[in-house]
Amino acid sequence: MRALIAGAGRLGAQIAQVLAAAHHDVSLIDINPDRIAELSGSIAVPMRVGDACAPDFLEAAGAHGADLIIAATGRDDDNLVISLLAKRQFAVPRVAARVNNGENSWLFTSHWGVDVAVSTATPLVSLIEEATGATDTVALLRLSKAGVEVIETVITARSRTAGAALSDLVLPSGTVIATVVRDGQPAAPEPDMRLRPGDEVLLVSHRATEQDVQSAFQ
Structure with missing residues (x-):
């Protein structure tokens, strides 16, 4: 596309x-x-x-x-x-x-x-601070032609992955990290990058659900 x-x-x-x-x-x-x-x-x-x-x-x-x-x-x-x-x-x-x-x-x-x-309140690779609800993970964009879903999750001080290196994460099958948005700027997901509270992680997946990502990061 x-x-x-x-x-x-x-x-x-x-x-x-x-x-x-x-x-x-x-x-x-x-x-x-x-x-x-x-x-x-x-x-x-x-x-x-x-x-x-x-x-x-x-x-x-x-x-x-x-x-x-x-x-x-x-x-x-x-x-x-x-x-x-x-x-x-x-x-x-x-x-x-x-x-x-x-x-x-x-x-x-x-x-x-x-x-x-x-x-501005609709989740389409939306600003995560505008998302509401009990979960910090929202589906952002479904690429129907490609069968791809983009999911975003926000790292908080309570997230078990806070402080973890990207290389140490166990991601759901068929899922890759697209970018980490830190201080409002997207950054390439280098293996040695460590997640911090406030980081917004955008993932691309052919298989995972929002719940799968929630379980992996939160």
Whole structure:
């Protein structure tokens, strides 16, 4: 799958990291050159600086060949324009858009080219602090075509894996660690990395359930 993500904020960066870990062809774009420079050493995906609301730039970034475009900027008006361009001008099969302001959610429909509207409270490689419930593990993104599920778990001071090296973890069958988000930044999962309270671990699995991951980490 070829995916183009517009918006290299925390959400966009996490989505890019996860999709790349699942062996998809991912590109990340952002209008802010400082943000792209900041991420250049931590995310191994192609990145470009430019305005995704501009059709010429979106085409140059690969919109014509994309299977999925995700509009994940911090502005709802930009996300709607990107979605409309993706669907109407580039005929992208799947378009997802982030809804920053819940009052605007009624706009994020097929009329604007949006197939999937993602609010800031919806788990799609979401910010874990927004997740609710009794468990610290939530399913983030199901890649139905690939049969892959992405699951996130947050390490707390009570987690039995706090302080453990990644190489010492016993993961459920068919599961790999995609990234560890520490202090808001995704990091490559090196074997000698030790988990700390506050770390957000994103895993890609063909088989494991949320409960399996909960048991492995918590």
